[in-house]
Every structure is written in C-alpha cells, then in structure tokens.
Amino acid sequence: MPTESLSNEVRLLRFLAQDMTQAELGRRVGLTRQTIAAIEQGRYSPSLEVAFRIADVFGKRLDEVFHWNPGDGGDASAVPTP
Amino acid sequence: MSPLEKRAWLTLWSQCPPYLVYFLIQAAWPDWLTTFQQRIACLAVVAGVHAIAYVTGLLWMKRQEQGEPLLLDERDRAIDGCATRTAYFVMLTGMIVVGVVMPFSDSGWKITNTALLAIVLAETVRYALIVAGYRRTPRLAH
Numbered sequence: 001m002p003t004e005s006l007s008n009e010v011r012l013l014r015f016l017a018q019d020m021t022q023a024e025l026g027r028r029v030g031l032t033r034q035t036i037a038a039i040e041q042g043r044y045s046p047s048l049e050v051a052f053r054i055a056d057v058f059g060k061r062l063d064e065v066f067h068w069n070p071g072d073g074g075d076a077s078a079v080p081t082p
Numbered sequence: 083m084s085p086l087e088k089r090a091w092l093t094l095w096s097q098c099p100p101y102l103v104y105f106l107i108q109a110a111w112p113d114w115l116t117t118f119q120q121r122i123a124c125l126a127v128v129a130g131v132h133a134i135a136y137v138t139g140l141l142w143m144k145r146q147e148q149g150e151p152l153l154l155d156e157r158d159r160a161i162d163g164c165a166t167r168t169a170y171f172v173m174l175t176g177m178i179v180v181g182v183v184m185p186f187s188d189s190g191w192k193i194t195n196t197a198l199l200a201i202v203l204a205e206t207v208r209y210a211l212i213v214a215g216y217r218r219t220p221r222l223a224h
C-alpha cells in the first residue's frame with residue numbers, strides 16, 4: 001500500500017519568525033489556530049491556495065515550506081510521458 | 083477545540099439523551115401513552131428539554147468565546163461537508179422508509195415516530211462524524 005506523506009517546516013519557520021504564534025499565522029492566512037496546529041502535526045494537508053499563503057507569510061517558496069514524500073506509490077521526480 | 087467541534091458536542095449532548103429516553107419509552111411501553119394529547123405532550127417535553135439544554139449550552143459557549151464570531155476555515159468546512167453528505171443519506175433512507183414503505187404497512191404515530199427517529203439519527207450521525215473528523219481528519223479532505 002502506498003504510504004505518501006506531506007511534511008512541512010511551518011513550526012520551524014514560525015520559530016524563526018520571532019516565535020510567531022499559531023493564532024497570528026492563522027489570522028494572516030485565514031485559518032483557525034486549531035487548523036495551523038493540525039497542519040504542523042501532519043494531521044491535515046492544506047489546500048494549494050492556503051499552502052501558498054503560508055509560504056508567502058514567511059517569504060519562502062512553496063517547496064521550501066512543504067515537502068511531499070512519496071511512498072511506494074510514486075516517484076516525486078517522475079514526469080509522465082506524453 | 084474548534085468552535086464547530088464544540089457545537090457538535092453540544093448538539094450531541096443536548097439531543098441524544100432526551101430522544102433516547104423518548105424512543106425507549108415508545109419501544110418498551112407503546113400502550114403507555116394512549117391519547118393524542120398525551121403523545122404530543124410527551125414529545126413537547128422531550129423537544130423542550132432538548133431546546134433548553136442546547137440554548138443554555140450555546141449561551142455558556144458564547145460567554146466563553148467572549149463574543150467572537152463563529153469562524154470556519156477550510157478544514158472545518160471539509161469536515162462539516164463530509165459529515166453532512168453522510169447524514170444526508172441517512173435522512174434519505176429514513177424518508178424512503180417513512181414515505182414509501184410505511185404508508186402501506188403502518189399508520190399514525192408509528193410513522194410519526196419513525197420520521198422523528200430518521201431526523202434524530204441523521205443529526206446524530208452528522209455531529210458524531212464532525213467530532214470524529216477532528217480526530218482522524220482525512221489528510222486531503224478538500
């Protein structure tokens with residue numbers, strides 16, 4: 001069974017941004033504090049739009065904040081052939 | 083705890099006990115309430131207890147939140163949407179039983195109580211799934 005996972009650096013980036021609170025980050029991207037906590041713990045994968053907003057808050061690219069770890073089911077670098 | 087999850091717990095706690103008692107009475111002692119007035123009064127008491135418990139809980143919750151509006155984000159909406167879709171099918175099944183099957187086999191209060199049971203069951207499923215959703219959120223719920 002494929003075991004894909006999406007990890008992120010949100011907790012670390014919050015710490016580096018003068019220990020920004022979850023509530024503050026949530027306010028800036030339009031999420032509740034509980035959802036930010038769920039994202040940090042890997043219990044929720046945000047929509048692409050929210051992921052971009054979070055990256056924007058920290059002034060980072062999307063792939064610097066979120067990482068997709070493909071399991072058995074695929075290769076992240078694989079490009080479908082036409 | 084998310085505001086939606088709090089409201090889900092409130093609904094479950096205010097709704098399930100009174101209606102459970104009501105349906106147990108209806109199932110165990112069907113002949114206990116004989117007249118229309120008695121049955122309506124029993125239903126009114128149950129609905130009243132539910133309403134009082136819910137409003138009291140809601141007021142207490144509003145006081146705790148200190149007037150903050152109920153803001154739902156995409157995760158809340160995804161969990162709510164998933165729970166509502168499942169509850170819709172519970173309600174649909176109940177209404178088919180009540181409206182299509184029972185008119186040919188039963189009558190009166192049996193139909194009324196089954197309809198009520200379908201509504202309560204659908205609501206219970208919805209809010210139970212919301213509570214469960216916050217514990218085992220699908221990673222890609224949207």
